[in-house]
Amino acid sequence: MTIEKPDNLVELFESATEKFANNRLFGTKDIKSGEFNWITYSDVKKRVNNFRSALASLNIQKGDAVGIISGNRVEWAVAAFASYGLVARFVPMYESENQSTWEYIIKDAAVKFLLVSSPAIYEEIKHLKNEIETLEHIYVIDTTGEQSMKYLEALGEKENVPSIIPNVSDIAALIYTSGTTSDPKGVLLTHGNFASNARAGYRRYKNELDENAVSLSILPWAHSYGQTAELYNWLYFGGAIGFMQNMDTLADDFVKVKPTFLIAVPRVFNKIYAGIHQKMEDEGGFKLKLFNKTLKAAREYRLKEGKVGLGTKLMYGIGNKLVLSKIRERFGGQLKGSITGSAQMNNEVTYFFADIGVDVYNCYGLSETSPAITMNSPESNKIGSVGSALEFIDIRIDKSMVDDDSEDGEIQVKGPNLMVGYHNKPQETKEVFTEDGWLRTGDRGKLDKDGFLYVTGRFKEQYKLENGKYVFPSAIEEDIVLLPYVEAAMIYGEGRPFNVCIVVPDQAVLRKTAQFLDVKTDVTKLIHLPNVQEFMAKEIRKSLKEKYGGYEIPKQFIFTEEAFTVENGLLTQTLKLKRRLVIERYKDQIEALYN
Template sequence: MERYETPNNLVDLFEDAVKRFKNNPLFGVKNKEKTGLDWMTYGEAGARVDNLRAGLAQMGVGKNDVVGFIGNNRPEWAISAFATYGAGARFVPMYEAELESTWEYIIRDSDVKVLIVSKPAIFDKVSAFADRTPGLERIFIIETQGEGSLGELEALGAKNPVESVKPDKYDVAALVYTSGTTGEPKGVLLSHQNFSSNAAGGYHLFTEVLNEEARSLSILPWAHSYGQTAELYNWMQFGGSIGFMESVETLADDLALVSPTFMIAVPRVFNKIYDGLQAKMKETGGLPKALFDMGVKAAKEKRELAAEGKSNFLVNLKFKLADKIVFQKIRDKFGGRLQGALTGSALMNPEISHFFADIGVPVFDCYGLSETSPAVSMNCFSAYKVGSVGRPIENVKVVIDQSGVDAIGDDGEIIVYGPNVMQGYHNKPEATAAAMTAHGGFRTGDRGRIDEDGFLFITGRIKEEYKLQNGKYVYPGAIEEDIRLLPNVANAMLSGEGKKYNVCLVVPDFEVLGDYARQKGLSADPFDLVENKEVTDMIAAEITAFLKGKYGGYEIPKKFIFLADDFTLDNGMLTQTMKLKRKAVFDKYNDAIEDLYKE
């Protein structure tokens, strides 16, 4: 396939895609009967972008003005973004499921001039604090008609067309606000080159599966740079199509309806599917479980033999049988066409990675941050090492800095250089200076190492690490991720700084435990389950056994607190990217944690 050289700005990227793929389907939304998808072509999207860009110009939006957007992924998200870029303005996306105080902070901090919201309920909430955001002049609603609607603004633009502004590659395209595990959100200033170079770097690693026939099921919010770059801007380069997930609850139906060929996701999606398969096989038993177990074993043997350049007829036969009877049914659950997936935000468990690769749906770990647009490194079909986050993408350089860090072997702080590195934090010069090196590198705050083949491995998070009383360091993130892989655990957080040993806050998976409770004649109420010693002892034993051998004895938690309430966005204990806000958790449960250390 001929290499496509991506333009250095998002306006040319979109307009070029409209010309090249005018009649290709671009966005697919469930129809009213929810039996199929209604498709918008590249050409139709281009016409709406032209109209909205002109409508924004009628509202006085021009160079470096700010257009805000509150809503989930939908065609109007992309139309609003590309219309804003074409007006020479900056785009500020916000999550629909967000605290109103966070909306207010972002609108005021970024000085949003025109705001587009998905529904009237959001309009009402924003209107309640509009007097505290003096820069906000107009709000337009997508899901309404007539005055004050997005449709009205597009119609106004259709009557007063204007040409698009061609931005410089260094012009800021968007402010992506980090939800932040501590403190107030920071507006990451990302330029047109930041986004376009990053999309190109990812695309060039997957040209064998990313083409005009490629289709994605959009499940990750575009309000985060990962969803924007890896999916939306990436797809513009090769003319693929994007169907939208209606909700998490409808994911299984949406997979069947959209039939994606490649997905941009997070490990949790595949962890849940894997756990569900294991639970289903255990419940079904009999011949189906025997075939499943045989297939998994044969797939592992087949993989290990292939690594040695060997093959075995009986192993191949067992795998072929299981693949036809069992694994094909699993692939069908993904819509039957899925060739692979890219996952970020956390590392896939190696066992689960191997499983999906063995059944024909490889899941590739990548690494990045909002400040790096976001991709730094990624695995792909031609260069893949389980447990790593791949090699740096083109034009990106990774340096491991051991100065100022208690290095363990060859690990240190990951510093990133390249065209993907942000322009800085909006209105925060001190934070920008602290995050950047003298030569333009970004200090990630993550620990890592690079092996002899150039693959990057994440070893921890500098700000999250802590010392026990014995002087040994603990890197809680990896341990917590492993604990969450247990079927009976939904969430977990370690604590132990300055203490004799680690303790762990555990949120059980009450859906899984509910089945167990009913079989045992126990109450399935979450509050009853976390008070039931039989249940909590069982989970504690599972955690200890699972971690033993993989971690040092000092790292494994000695005591546990079981919680009936999960860490969520609503209670302020998770960021939008599902990372723990440790301080918020400590603030709430500090007394209970301290009680565990009382002899």
């Protein structure tokens, strides 16, 4: 296979900053005014040149590790592309991570230069410079003086060290996966991995994405999904990226940035879907009737491509103006579509957003595959699937791990997107590859006759009940959290006679539920009242009844006011459940349910 140019991130960046020099690239919210300030591709290139020269003056060379502890921001991209221009390895870390994980990654990756976002983080990790032999420099973004990034950029402006073009096989980054039962693993990804994957994704959307495309950056670039799908992909067509301030300001950020396309995860759309439906239920009366009739007309209009009767056409026209346009305005009014990964999107949620005019496309991948393997797109889309293989990527289904007659098995992959391996972990690397060079994803799925992939579960997550029947918990959980009463849920039942479910209620909705039940109790105590628990359990079972077998529907529940969050360690940085840790946290209550 001939590898196309640009086959590395340095040439991709330099080509983009020359071709789209005057285009907006990054937008950052001004805390005081609330407005977004934008800088151009040319502005970013100057900062990258300066910072690369500064790193070179600190003797950062090919193969050295440059670490960063920061959320998405201009300086993240500047540090990344400056490092790539010296053929150094970039090692991103999450801000919302514990100190021991930072220490482990800095030591394991042999970080030589570390950039941190704030003085507070600097105070937490400054002692590591005396404890980790490789760590020579720590600098801070949001500060002034000789320890600041600005100071280094000013020094670099006088040096002018040209970039070095990496080979396709040179390591670009170490992406550390979240370790739930063991230490994090550093995924070694090359320049060729990233460049080929971003190009392949762009080609699926080249009719949708151009210089006018705008993204609101929600997902962390410390994960390969955000990096490849947003940061590197956007360089191919000269689009703009605005940075979300935080999750609490998301609604305002949508309106200010006016994104045309989003890189997201299903959880974002699930919450919006549940919120819209709950709001309409609260409104009731005429507004609720209009909302439901509009959705019905919109779905018929979409499915029949506008070839509907006069009554439906009139209803759609009125509803689109009075209802759907107002929903779209909550996204800034310009959003046309989104691609979601990390988990399977619920079909009903997908249909809902398509009906209101925002198409959501499922994709699938892993950190180990840079990350995209398959993708749906406007020209090639099957709702319920995660799409077909991207160019130059092959998929096979290995049924050796399945002990039944089903047509699915382990999804295995080959292509230019496969990682080199896990850093410093030769045994784990050997185990994740087959003898003939295919990467074992650990996910269970099947291919249809058209090559579309359907993910049916994860071998690490699936379990057998006492009766021998398999359960894939994530699909059940995704349906449960669509209920407005539920913020999060986890199914458990391995080797047990039945499933149980740990439920985190939505506190805001719970207040309204209490009003409905005429319960006058403090909201933090509501979830412990028997009648509230009975009400929520009944609603959960009812929502699952027609879709799942009786053995899959949970028989008993644990209700808790403690949310599953990144901060308390129960979610990964990409918002996936750390199942073993949740089970450990609630093991006594789980045992009590079975006893």
